[in-house]
Amino acid sequence: MVEPTPIICTVDVTLLTLQDDMLHVLLLKRDREPFAGALALPGGYVHAEADQSAEDAAARVLKEKAGIVSPYLEQLATFSGPGRDPRGWSLSVAYCALLPAELLAVDGAERQLRPVARLPALPFDHARIVDAAVQRVRSKSQYSSLPVYLCGEAFTLPRLQAVYEAVLGEPVNKVSFRRKMDELGMLEAIPGAQTSGGAHRPAQLYRLRREFRHALSMLDRGINV
Amino acid sequence: MVEPTPIICTVDVTLLTLQDDMLHVLLLKRDREPFAGALALPGGYVHAEADQSAEDAAARVLKEKAGIVSPYLEQLATFSGPGRDPRGWSLSVAYCALLPAELLAVDGAERQLRPVARLPALPFDHARIVDAAVQRVRSKSQYSSLPVYLCGEAFTLPRLQAVYEAVLGEPVNKVSFRRKMDELGMLEAIPGAQTSGGAHRPAQLYRLRREFRHALSMLDRGINV
Known part of the structure; x- marks a missing residue:
């Protein structure tokens, strides 16, 4: 059996909060290519050495990049394909987190909250991921705490x-x-x-x-x- | 930025059907290591060259390994970690498919239907994947066609x-x-x-x-x- 071409494995986290009674998502300014300088979801590689699971990777990314430990972190879906990341065939396990706005340190530059109803253009397929997260949270909220x-x-x-x-x-x-x-x-x-x-x-x-x-x-x- | 250690990326499909009005799952005898000879879910590597997405990989695996084209193929969840596959840190995007039993060619040896209520020991974390699939299908059936x-x-x-x-x-x-x-x-x-x-x-x-x-x-x- 030939070993297959490696796939780029990442996680992305849609962290939602309420501000002015509207759902907002946390976006971070990317500090490296691709899309350096663009606002995007907190995300990063899955590290085989550091992470015990993709969920672990998502929690680590949230903590390292946004200083956040979220009591709620749910796997949303996995997004994949040859075209979503300019570096190559990639797969991102997307997670959703919820937090009260008071617990979020945002600075208006590197870390911003943007209303989900008026998102800026986002790199990768992050707009699709945010959409899926909002839909999931809405439908789950009908039936739960x-x-x-x-x-x-x-x-x-x-x-x-x-x-x-x-x-x-x-x-x-x-x-x-x-x-x-x-x-x-x-x-x-x-x-x-x-x-x-x-x-x-x-x-x-x-x-x-x-x-x-x-x-x-x-x-x-x-x-x- | 150091390139991370490659992650093993696979898909696994839980194909459910009804036999004697009991939910059954399709299991295939594995023809290679690890776990050669064991019954397991149809699964395989994501191929960057052949697949346009993980869902594409799941459809290809079902077709190549079980000769099946399922009109219903839903992403279930992604299972990951260092311990689930003896080959190394791996991530499997799990899918769920449903098909009438008449459309399934089973032979009692290489391809078997087993009742989900009495599964044999399954390799990897396939027992957990089947559980998650059955739970999803049950809860979704309450609300849908x-x-x-x-x-x-x-x-x-x-x-x-x-x-x-x-x-x-x-x-x-x-x-x-x-x-x-x-x-x-x-x-x-x-x-x-x-x-x-x-x-x-x-x-x-x-x-x-x-x-x-x-x-x-x-x-x-x-x-x-």
Whole structure:
């Protein structure tokens, strides 16, 4: 059996967050060819010496290139072919991560957040990867606790509903939303913690229960069904 | 930038079918090392010279090794790491295919169908890949026309219901099943075609409408919801 021509193996991470209640993606300025200077998804080679899996490589790339450890990192799909990378036949295992914007250090130059609805031209097939990630997050959010990863550690129920609405891109009925959150069983009230109120009545603060910090809770029927 | 150590890039295909109304997977006897002689999923290297994508490689492998062209071939997930292949750090893009058993040439030796509920020990991480495929097909079947790919070209509604039940592993209510099939809108009655009946009343034969032969139709709510 002849050994086949080596394939370029990389990972790319679509890290999504909410800013001004719109989904944004983290883009980094590339510091080397190909496409040096262009904004692109954080990505890099899979290193046989360093990585125990492609997921490991994705976590390493996020940490090394963006200083981020994401509690949620999901394999999205693998993109491949002779034309997607000028260096040759390549294959990229794409991952999706979610993080509250407060935890992201962006500087407006090397590290930028851009709204997914108005992306700049992206190198490789990164526009397709971002599209796939947004679609996955939207459809999964209908059925799960996924959007909680976009909230900070403590949040009110109205804030969580706004986050779901921003991700889904549609309004959610308040009564049915509260019932679905009960059904998901992932939240706990933080004892004695309320918002300070201001013009509004103080509201109870919630947090994710410990067992759901790295695992989704799933609904049988969608949020809006 | 130092070029990284090459990664072994392969594809593996979990081809599922129904036999005796139980999900079966196609296994081939491996004709070379590693694991020569063992039953395993059809798989092989991605060939940069021959393949336009990993999906292309999966279709080529299915055709070359099993003589099969599957109308349905979906990317499942990518499995990777230093320990899954004795040849070295490897990455396999796994695909899932569905086909009616009549279209599969099996010989009981080189090409075998085995029930997914009673798999033999499989080399590499193929047991994990089959598990992931079965889980994906089950969950997707709740919401889509997917099981139709397991039927022949013409089928009755009671037969299609039996196929859904076999895939889902649970009974389906007949009235709600018929409503869901209407909602999916993927079937058409074959003009003038009925089963010959025997002891039963002749039943109308249906087929997949042309536009759904290579695309799924999706439900908003699951079959059993």
